Amino acid sequence: MARELQHGATIWDVARKAGVSITTVSHSLNGKGNISEATRERVRAVASEMGYVADAMARGLRSSKMNAIGLVFRSLDSLGNYGPNGVDVFMKLAGAAAAETLNRNLGLMLVPDLSRGPLPPFSMSLDGYIVFAPHLDDPVVALLEKRGIPYVTWDRDPGRPDFRNWVAHDDAASTRVVLNHLAAAGAGSIAYVGGTDRNAWNFDCEAAYVAWCLETGKEPRIYHVPERDGVEGGRQVGARILGDGMPGAVFCLTGRHASGAAQAMQECGVRIPGDLLVCTGSDSEHSRQHKPPISALDVDIPAAAAALVERLCEVMEGKSGSDPVLLVARFLHRKSTSPGKTRNQQKRGF
Amino acid sequence: MARELQHGATIWDVARKAGVSITTVSHSLNGKGNISEATRERVRAVASEMGYVADAMARGLRSSKMNAIGLVFRSLDSLGNYGPNGVDVFMKLAGAAAAETLNRNLGLMLVPDLSRGPLPPFSMSLDGYIVFAPHLDDPVVALLEKRGIPYVTWDRDPGRPDFRNWVAHDDAASTRVVLNHLAAAGAGSIAYVGGTDRNAWNFDCEAAYVAWCLETGKEPRIYHVPERDGVEGGRQVGARILGDGMPGAVFCLTGRHASGAAQAMQECGVRIPGDLLVCTGSDSEHSRQHKPPISALDVDIPAAAAALVERLCEVMEGKSGSDPVLLVARFLHRKSTSPGKTRNQQKRGF
DNA sequence: GTACGGAAGAAAAACGTTTTTGTGTAGCTG
DNA sequence: CAGCTACACAAAAACGTTTTTCTTCCGTAC
Numbered sequence: 001m002a003r004e005l006q007h008g009a010t011i012w013d014v015a016r017k018a019g020v021s022i023t024t025v026s027h028s029l030n031g032k033g034n035i036s037e038a039t040r041e042r043v044r045a046v047a048s049e050m051g052y053v054a055d056a057m058a059r060g061l062r063s064s065k066m067n068a069i070g071l072v073f074r075s076l077d078s079l080g081n082y083g084p085n086g087v088d089v090f091m092k093l094a095g096a097a098a099a100e101t102l103n104r105n106l107g108l109m110l111v112p113d114l115s116r117g118p119l120p121p122f123s124m125s126l127d128g129y130i131v132f133a134p135h136l137d138d139p140v141v142a143l144l145e146k147r148g149i150p151y152v153t154w155d156r157d158p159g160r161p162d163f164r165n166w167v168a169h170d171d172a173a174s175t176r177v178v179l180n181h182l183a184a185a186g187a188g189s190i191a192y193v194g195g196t197d198r199n200a201w202n203f204d205c206e207a208a209y210v211a212w213c214l215e216t217g218k219e220p221r222i223y224h225v226p227e228r229d230g231v232e233g234g235r236q237v238g239a240r241i242l243g244d245g246m247p248g249a250v251f252c253l254t255g256r257h258a259s260g261a262a263q264a265m266q267e268c269g270v271r272i273p274g275d276l277l278v279c280t281g282s283d284s285e286h287s288r289q290h291k292p293p294i295s296a297l298d299v300d301i302p303a304a305a306a307a308l309v310e311r312l313c314e315v316m317e318g319k320s321g322s323d324p325v326l327l328v329a330r331f332l333h334r335k336s337t338s339p340g341k342t343r344n345q346q347k348r349g350f
Numbered sequence: 351m352a353r354e355l356q357h358g359a360t361i362w363d364v365a366r367k368a369g370v371s372i373t374t375v376s377h378s379l380n381g382k383g384n385i386s387e388a389t390r391e392r393v394r395a396v397a398s399e400m401g402y403v404a405d406a407m408a409r410g411l412r413s414s415k416m417n418a419i420g421l422v423f424r425s426l427d428s429l430g431n432y433g434p435n436g437v438d439v440f441m442k443l444a445g446a447a448a449a450e451t452l453n454r455n456l457g458l459m460l461v462p463d464l465s466r467g468p469l470p471p472f473s474m475s476l477d478g479y480i481v482f483a484p485h486l487d488d489p490v491v492a493l494l495e496k497r498g499i500p501y502v503t504w505d506r507d508p509g510r511p512d513f514r515n516w517v518a519h520d521d522a523a524s525t526r527v528v529l530n531h532l533a534a535a536g537a538g539s540i541a542y543v544g545g546t547d548r549n550a551w552n553f554d555c556e557a558a559y560v561a562w563c564l565e566t567g568k569e570p571r572i573y574h575v576p577e578r579d580g581v582e583g584g585r586q587v588g589a590r591i592l593g594d595g596m597p598g599a600v601f602c603l604t605g606r607h608a609s610g611a612a613q614a615m616q617e618c619g620v621r622i623p624g625d626l627l628v629c630t631g632s633d634s635e636h637s638r639q640h641k642p643p644i645s646a647l648d649v650d651i652p653a654a655a656a657a658l659v660e661r662l663c664e665v666m667e668g669k670s671g672s673d674p675v676l677l678v679a680r681f682l683h684r685k686s687t688s689p690g691k692t693r694n695q696q697k698r699g700f
Numbered sequence: 701g702t703a704c705g706g707a708a709g710a711a712a713a714a715c716g717t718t719t720t721t722g723t724g725t726a727g728c729t730g
Numbered sequence: 731c732a733g734c735t736a737c738a739c740a741a742a743a744a745c746g747t748t749t750t751t752c753t754t755c756c757g758t759a760c
Binding site for chain 2: 057058059098123289290
């Protein structure tokens with residue numbers, strides 16, 4: 001008994017105890033085959049009493065399904081560490097995806113980096129992958145493609161226009177929301193600060209910014225800061241922007257850059273939102289904690305996770321031809337982009 | 351060929367192509383058996399040319415090892431969501447653990463919550479578990495124990511004094527470091543703010559605080575705030591502390607509480623560190639971003655992950671009898687506990 | 701009385717490895 | 731030259747399931 005529990009009872013143990021064959025046990029438990037309700041119930045009772053759980057590997061081997069998917073964060077891989085940067089979105093997504101996959105009786109495996117070194121033992125046996133923020137010509141995507149492993153991506157892969165199994169925000173639309181908001185709040189000129197990773201987010205937002213400037217007859221002012229430079233990179237670009245002449249507003253794609261830029265400029269005496277509006281394209285602890293809090297676009301993470309997992313399941317079942325899923329980012333209107341307010345309202349932001 | 355890659359080449363395909371038996375392939379690739387170097391090399395070449403990777407499930411089935419471990423975050427499970435609270439430590443640890451397990455050719459599976467609902471399909475087949483911050487009488491620990499699945503915990507399980515496979519900070523020592531630091535910086539009385547989760551961290555820190563007060567002849571002032579109340583809970587306790595009479599320093603276990611408490615008190619005109627010193631027992635984005643930055647104890651996450659994985663591997667190999675691993679928390683001395691400094695030094699904190 | 705058919709379940713094959721056991725040849729010893 | 735050892739590899743068993751095929755029993759229709 002102790003021994004039986006030690007390494008898990010097998011289907012044979014259950015069969016013996018219930019006085020039936022292993023076929024009957026398997027069929028009873030999986031609701032298949034042609035088994036009388038009485039037997040089925042009896043077998044179920046015995047199994048649950050023994051705490052029997054089918055061995056995942058044996059089951060997987062037979063059905064050639066692992067019942068688990070992989071999650072790989074390209075943006076973090078590129079950062080070279082799993083530090084606090086971009087933590088928000090990673091953590092929330094990993095958690096939400098784990099919850100979501102669990103609902104479907106799938107495991108979620110964290111896969112650090114498939115693109116270098118020997119492959120992790122499990123990586124090629126997983127049923128599918130969620131690839132978060134693939135780069136241009138991402139080697140991980142190429143590997144999955146070559147192996148014929150189903151995958152979906154968060155954000156489209158900028159190097160694969162034909163690939164359609166992705167979920168993302170409508171970055172163009174979101175960018176316009178922000179720019180229109182800033183313009184309506186009184187910003188005459190708007191500087192744009194993007195990252196340097198070659199992913200769709202950076203590409204699409206910048207393209208939308210340029211298009212918007214063209215339409216509205218404004219002169220584009222574009223800055224780039226490497227993602228990995230974080231708050232400090234933001235500070236530096238803040239100084240550069242100030243040196244080039246203060247705009248009416250700054251739109252920084254990442255929250256860390258926005259926070260750093262705002263910080264540097266505030267230290268030079270710039271008042272936010274009095275003299276300058278600041279907004280970021282991705283909400284994070286930095287934008288929330290800044291004084292004043294910085295307006296931001298925000299991902300509806302549970303929705304994103306749900307859409308990704310759902311789509312991946314479709315792909316794994318062989319369904320194809322669906323269109324990409326475009327989610328709408330929420331715009332969080334905070335103090336940093338409130339037009340013409342006075343001091344005493346800054347007490348607690350929004 | 352396309353078909354072969356489609357679902358992965360098997361050991362038979364490699365054997366056929368190399369003109370040997372599957373035994374020889376297996377032995378060649380795993381460096382076992384008695385195979386001439388020439389054959390070994392040839393088989394290796396064929397295998398890698400075909401992109402052959404042994405099926406994880408077949409291998410696992412045979413050797414009854416899954417080559418993957420589970421990671422379960424009890425503190426987050428108790429929060430009921432995987433939101434931004436406590437993100438720092440989760441994210442860093444998950445990443446560091448993933449990197450660490452990868453080095454040992456192990457997969458890392460995220461397991462949301464084992465204590466309710468039907469068991470995830472994989473959960474009972476994993477080779478071992480890292481349980482982060484188990485509660486008192488944690489049901490997840492009980493389950494693993496009953497199943498005989500090896501596990502280690504971060505922080506000891508307060509309900510299992512005999513269990514020794516854990517890694518943690520020396521909370522008692524760390525608490526004394528903080529308290530002595532605060533006292534040396536001039537704090538006459540020190541209020542303590544702990545959480546309400548029934549885990550070892552809360553227990554041990556509070557016990558150490560009480561002991562320290564006894565030794566130094568100070569009157570303990572203890573407050574509790576539920577972990578899930580976050581910054582807002584911190585604000586409320588800040589107000590309560592002020593109502594009870596301002597101490598010389600406040601030591602909040604969690605960074606969110608510290609930030610909230612500091613914020614609330616600052617809004618009432620309290621100057622930090624001029625009038626009051628504030629320190630937290632766990633560094634986070636909140637403590638770093640606060641104005642002024644809040645001194646904190648910090649986990650050396652990579653070291654913690656390394657120790658946990660190392661210990662788990664030992665346990666999985668059947669080694670036992672080792673003592674718990676006690677790590678030393680770093681104390682990050684920041685502006686919020688700097689005695690008697692003047693205004694212009696607050697520019698950028700530390 | 702025999703053939704048919706469906707119900708209920710058992711036997712056996714299959715999944716892709718690893719590991720144990722077998723086998724044939726070559727080289728050496730006495 | 732018989733017998734032993736070492737070598738290089740092959741055959742087969744085993745891991746614990748799921749699934750396909752096979753058996754048995756029984757009732758019913760012809």
